[in-house]
Amino acid sequence: MAIHPIIRALRRHKAGVLLIVLQIALTLAIVCNAIFIVAQRIARVERPTGAQEAGLIRISQTWLDAPEGDGTATVEALDALQRTDLATLRQLPDVLDVAASDSMPLQGAIWSADLRLKPDQRHASTQAALYYGDEHMLPTLGLRLIAGRNFTASEIDHHTIRSTQAAPVVIVTKAVADSMFPSGDALGKTIYLDVRPSTIVGIVERLQTPTVAPWGNRWAYNSILLPVRLDGSSASYALRVRPGRARAVMRAARAALFALNPVREMPDTWGIQTMQQIRSKAYRGDRGTAILLGTVCVILLCVTAAGIVGLTSFWVDQRRRQIGIRRALGARRIDILHYFQIENLLIAGAGVVLGVLLAAVISFWLMTHYAMPRMPLSYLLAGVLVMLGLGQLAVFVPARRASNVPPVVATRSV
Amino acid sequence: MFAYYLDLALRSLRRNKALTALMVLAIALGIGASMTTLTVLHVLSGDPLPGRSGEIYYPQIDPQDLRGMYPGKEPPSQVTLIDGMNLLRAKRADHQALMTGGEVPIQPEQSALDPFYVDARYTTADFFPMFGTPFLFGHGWNAADDEAKAREVVISHNLNQKLFGGANSVGRTLRLAGTAFQIVGVLDRWQPNPHFYDLNTGSYAYGEQVFLPLQTMMDLHLSRDGSNDCWGNGGGGTDTILPADTCVWLQFWVQLDNPLKVAAYKQFLIHYSEDQKALGRFQRPPNVRLRNVMQWLDYNMVVPDDVRLQTWLALGFLLVCLVNTMGLMLAKFMRRAGELGVRRALGASRRALFAQLLIESGVVGLVGGFGGMLLALLGLWLVRQRSSDYAALAHLDFSMLLTTFVLALCATLLAGLLPAWRACQIAPALQLKSN
Numbered sequence: 091m092a093i094h095p096i097i098r099a100l101r102r103h104k105a106g107v108l109l110i111v112l113q114i115a116l117t118l119a120i121v122c123n124a125i126f127i128v129a130q131r132i133a134r135v136e137r138p139t140g141a142q143e144a145g146l147i148r149i150s151q152t153w154l155d156a157p158e159g160d161g162t163a164t165v166e167a168l169d170a171l172q173r174t175d176l177a178t179l180r181q182l183p184d185v186l187d188v189a190a191s192d193s194m195p196l197q198g199a200i201w202s203a204d205l206r207l208k209p210d211q212r213h214a215s216t217q218a219a220l221y222y223g224d225e226h227m228l229p230t231l232g233l234r235l236i237a238g239r240n241f242t243a244s245e246i247d248h249h250t251i252r253s254t255q256a257a258p259v260v261i262v263t264k265a266v267a268d269s270m271f272p273s274g275d276a277l278g279k280t281i282y283l284d285v286r287p288s289t290i291v292g293i294v295e296r297l298q299t300p301t302v303a304p305w306g307n308r309w310a311y312n313s314i315l316l317p318v319r320l321d322g323s324s325a326s327y328a329l330r331v332r333p334g335r336a337r338a339v340m341r342a343a344r345a346a347l348f349a350l351n352p353v354r355e356m357p358d359t360w361g362i363q364t365m366q367q368i369r370s371k372a373y374r375g376d377r378g379t380a381i382l383l384g385t386v387c388v389i390l391l392c393v394t395a396a397g398i399v400g401l402t403s404f405w406v407d408q409r410r411r412q413i414g415i416r417r418a419l420g421a422r423r424i425d426i427l428h429y430f431q432i433e434n435l436l437i438a439g440a441g442v443v444l445g446v447l448l449a450a451v452i453s454f455w456l457m458t459h460y461a462m463p464r465m466p467l468s469y470l471l472a473g474v475l476v477m478l479g480l481g482q483l484a485v486f487v488p489a490r491r492a493s494n495v496p497p498v499v500a501t502r503s504v
Numbered sequence: 505m506f507a508y509y510l511d512l513a514l515r516s517l518r519r520n521k522a523l524t525a526l527m528v529l530a531i532a533l534g535i536g537a538s539m540t541t542l543t544v545l546h547v548l549s550g551d552p553l554p555g556r557s558g559e560i561y562y563p564q565i566d567p568q569d570l571r572g573m574y575p576g577k578e579p580p581s582q583v584t585l586i587d588g589m590n591l592l593r594a595k596r597a598d599h600q601a602l603m604t605g606g607e608v609p610i611q612p613e614q615s616a617l618d619p620f621y622v623d624a625r626y627t628t629a630d631f632f633p634m635f636g637t638p639f640l641f642g643h644g645w646n647a648a649d650d651e652a653k654a655r656e657v658v659i660s661h662n663l664n665q666k667l668f669g670g671a672n673s674v675g676r677t678l679r680l681a682g683t684a685f686q687i688v689g690v691l692d693r694w695q696p697n698p699h700f701y702d703l704n705t706g707s708y709a710y711g712e713q714v715f716l717p718l719q720t721m722m723d724l725h726l727s728r729d730g731s732n733d734c735w736g737n738g739g740g741g742t743d744t745i746l747p748a749d750t751c752v753w754l755q756f757w758v759q760l761d762n763p764l765k766v767a768a769y770k771q772f773l774i775h776y777s778e779d780q781k782a783l784g785r786f787q788r789p790p791n792v793r794l795r796n797v798m799q800w801l802d803y804n805m806v807v808p809d810d811v812r813l814q815t816w817l818a819l820g821f822l823l824v825c826l827v828n829t830m831g832l833m834l835a836k837f838m839r840r841a842g843e844l845g846v847r848r849a850l851g852a853s854r855r856a857l858f859a860q861l862l863i864e865s866g867v868v869g870l871v872g873g874f875g876g877m878l879l880a881l882l883g884l885w886l887v888r889q890r891s892s893d894y895a896a897l898a899h900l901d902f903s904m905l906l907t908t909f910v911l912a913l914c915a916t917l918l919a920g921l922l923p924a925w926r927a928c929q930i931a932p933a934l935q936l937k938s939n
Contacts, residue, residue: 105926106838109831113824120820127813156610158725204572213572252748304809313609323727356620378890379810386537386821393530397828400526404835460809 114441119448139195140296142232151356156323158269184335189226191328196372218312219299238292265311398484414499430489438481513864529739531872534825536879552696564772597758599634603627606728622713626721640691642674708894804907865920873912
């Protein structure tokens with residue numbers, strides 16, 4: 091079929107054609123970028139923490155009657171409280187392992203340090219989250235050791251966070267090892283946590299920091315395990331439990347700890363949580379944004395499709411006589427159907443060309459203002475196909491109605 | 505004439521229900537989405553201290569050692585205890601207050617209530633006059649009480665309701681963390697949003713229940729929380745242990761009611777930094793900032809990026825809906841070329857036709873605006889179901905309600921302009937002939 095007469099006909103509806111082209115272009119540009127953002131959020135929410143999350147529980151609590159200060163006697167008293175708790179939790183049924191573990195991936199509260207290769211290095215090489223805990227921390231979190239060894243019981247120290255003591259040995263994540271020692275010989279080397287020297291004795295494959303805030307994005311997997319039980323009026327523990335027994339252990343742990351010492355604060359909101367609960371809380375905002383953007387995209391596509399249906403229906407009605415004349419002159423129904431389909435393809439084609447340009451502009455704007463990565467071409471390509479397909483789908487019903495116009499219409503004056 | 509046009513518009517809209525419904529729905533969806541996100545943005549980027557925020561400043565100085573320094577680097581976002589006390593006692597501003605946050609257990613006298621924790625603000629006397637906190641009963645404490653580590657407390661409206669049923673509780677005793685405090689004041693409802701004076705607690709929907717003197721907190725070792733940032737070999741404190749001298753963990757605010765004072769105060773901060781450097785406490789050259797409340801909120805990028813992004817998306821969505829409506833309206837008006845031709849032939853001026861068609865689009869806009877408002881209410885309800893810290897604040901106020909309708913009406917009139925103008929260009933004779 092010749093395209094020339096279609097273009098001639100479209101020229102008579104300049105304003106309408108222009109509007110529908112614009113609408114398709116805007117829809118394509120917005121949907122492409124929105125879906126790209128959604129995909130990024132999904133990737134972010136699904137990234138692994140490095141811990142074995144199923145069967146992992148965090149307990150965090152405060153003793154209301156804890157002794158105050160950081161003198162030796164106080165620190166010992168605080169540590170005794172913590173060790174008693176740990177021993178009690180270890181006795182519970184279905185508990186496989188228990189660790190003193192101040193931090194937890196995605197949980198929010200974070201201690202961090204600047205990392206240096208030399209104590210007098212002017213600018214820090216990078217920074218990392220500090221996971222204070224005992225020798226049970228690595229197996230309880232379920233981290234994968236890829237080089238070196240875990241802490242031994244004799245290496246575990248205990249002090250308050252104010253202590254200026256250096257940890258003689260540390261375990262780092264592969265991310266830390268790679269960024270400090272690109273040649274891959276991190277094991278056995280000394281790094282400085284702020285100003286305190288520590289020797290790397292182990293490397294774990296992956297451990298995400300406790301924060302998902304934007305300021306932590308650059309070093310999301312820079313974590314360091316320190317062989318220190320942190321003493322204070324608050325203490326946190328990690329529990330590894332038998333699969334499917336998390337609920338029961340949480341109830342038992344609460345009862346056991348309160349039986350041991352009732353003067354403590356351990357609310358439901360943050361006192362005992364499974365890793366799944368921590369994860370779901372951490373990514374609430376991202377999930378909300380993804381759902382919102384997705385919904386808007388669907389509605390946007392529907393509105394645009396409805397607009398195409400409406401406008402094409404109008405054109406069909408307007409051209410009933412012309413269609414009748416063409417039919418009377420020998421055009422088959424399929425010719426009429428094709429006419430409207432090709433017309434739509436031309437309009438949608440112009441729309442997607444403009445839309446691709448717009449999408450690139452928006453993507454560039456997002457890159458400069460919201461530090462977004464560049465949108466891959468595949469998104470544009472998929473967007474183009476979706477828009478062309480949507481146009482064809484939307485035009486089908488009015489086009490079929492047009493093809494049903496009987497030739498006899500030509501002989502009638504309306 | 506208007507009534508007649510309105511009647512014509514309604515008839516015309518009724519004649520083609522599906523098309524009308526589509527236009528109204530598109531406008532409603534666009535307006536609903538835009539108003540939902542604009543309301544959230546409006547709430548989040550609001551002024552926490554209307555009428556006062558321009559005079560309230562947040563001084564920053566740089567007490568850190570030389571490591572990690574580079575030109576143009578921002579000073580820390582809080583102050584050390586030593587600097588905070590020095591600046592406080594220098595009294596170079598109209599008002600000044602030093603503060604941090606924490607949690608204290610309350611042991612109610614009423615045995616029916618279990619002990620519970622409340623959020624506390626540890627601050628100094630000027631906090632209340634500087635921020636203009638409204639008092640229901642009593643008043644704040646004074647500077648002498650600060651130095652005397654007075655066991656005095658100001659409580660919030662909510663806490664007063666909970667403990668004393670809303671009665672005047674000034675003069676009564678409140679047991680906090682095992683110590684008896686005298687209530688000297690009860691605040692009326694006061695919850696600045698964002699929580700500008702300490703963004704570490706979460707920026708929105710956060711309000712302290714008790715306010716007590718900072719020095720009393722240090723004297724009693726009450727539990728504090730928030731951010732502390734240390735350098736060198738400084739250890740951060742926890743809970744009841746104060747952080748080291750090389751840690752910043754306090755917020756310091758001043759009131760400066762004219763630009764001269766602002767300039768003078770900035771000079772004072774530079775001199776203070778130079779003096780401290782001469783004393784050997786500071787190592788860096790003076791590096792000071794003095795931002796007012798709104799500048800401070802901007803600097804900290806308090807409004808979440810996602811909220812801005814969602815607003816842009818919704819506005820883009822509205823634009824598509826408008827283009828869509830414009831296309832449909834064009835189709836509709838052109839279809840009535842015959843009717844318009846007859847009216848022209850019978851003597852109606854172009855202006856009259858134009859007015860008639862615009863009224864028709866205005867009706868679509870109003871109905872769409874109403875639908876948009878309902879959708880915005882639904883959208884805000886959905887936002888409130890998300891438990892982010894700002895969610896609870898997402899309510900449609902009167903000004904946003906008005907904005908909804910104005911936006912809907914303007915948008916549809918705008919969308920109707922081109923179609924109406926095109927329809928009025930029709931030559932009447934041509935239309936009459938073809939019929």
